Amino acid sequence: MGKDELLSNPVLKIFFKSIDIPVNRESKISAYRAFKRAADNLNDGMSLIIFPEGGINEEVYPPELVPFKNGPFRLAIDTQTEIVAVSISDAWKKLFDDGAKHGSRPGICDIFVHAPVSTANLVTDDAEQLKDRIFELINSRIAKS
Numbered sequence: 001m002g003k004d005e006l007l008s009n010p011v012l013k014i015f016f017k018s019i020d021i022p023v024n025r026e027s028k029i030s031a032y033r034a035f036k037r038a039a040d041n042l043n044d045g046m047s048l049i050i051f052p053e054g055g056i057n058e059e060v061y062p063p064e065l066v067p068f069k070n071g072p073f074r075l076a077i078d079t080q081t082e083i084v085a086v087s088i089s090d091a092w093k094k095l096f097d098d099g100a101k102h103g104s105r106p107g108i109c110d111i112f113v114h115a116p117v118s119t120a121n122l123v124t125d126d127a128e129q130l131k132d133r134i135f136e137l138i139n140s141r142i143a144k145s
Contacts, residue, residue, distance in 0.1 A: 001034055001050050025055075035075055042079045050075075052131070063092050065139050073127040073134070082116040085134050087141035112141045 004022035006012050016022065021041075023034035038048055052068040076083050094107045114137055122130060 001038060001048065004030070031071065035071055038075060039079055042075070042081050048081075052134070065135070065142055068131050068135050070127050070131055073131045074124055077119045077122045077124055077127055077130065080119055082118055083130075083134060084116050085114040085137050087112045087114070087138045089142045114138070114141075 001021045001023055002016065004024045006016045006020075007022055021034050021037050022030075024030035038050075042048055050072040052072045053066045055066065056063060057066045073083075075081070089110045089112070091109045094109060095104045117130075117134065117137070119130065
């Protein structure tokens, strides 16, 4: 899933339309359709990557993890899909935008793949707790960098 603004880039559009689910973050109908399609894909055995923070806090530099949205965690519970959280702690050093300058440079990013978190026996009302658990899990590796 990704923001539908990526469709305006002619190069990214080719890849985005074929493998991603666009979502207009300002439209509840678009979000509903995207999550419905994502649920169908999960139920068909496909994997899904979601960045649950839904944006970047441009007020803070270096960047900090911003609060997650509930939708991905409700989706995981509804489809009984395990969550494999991934922490990428230093990509901002390679892909930077500090307000004064932006760009990228070569390098190796520190990526940590956490153990899967089960959603078995969870109900939709547990989404908030699941969201907080995954946030802390990811942030525990990011805060160390």
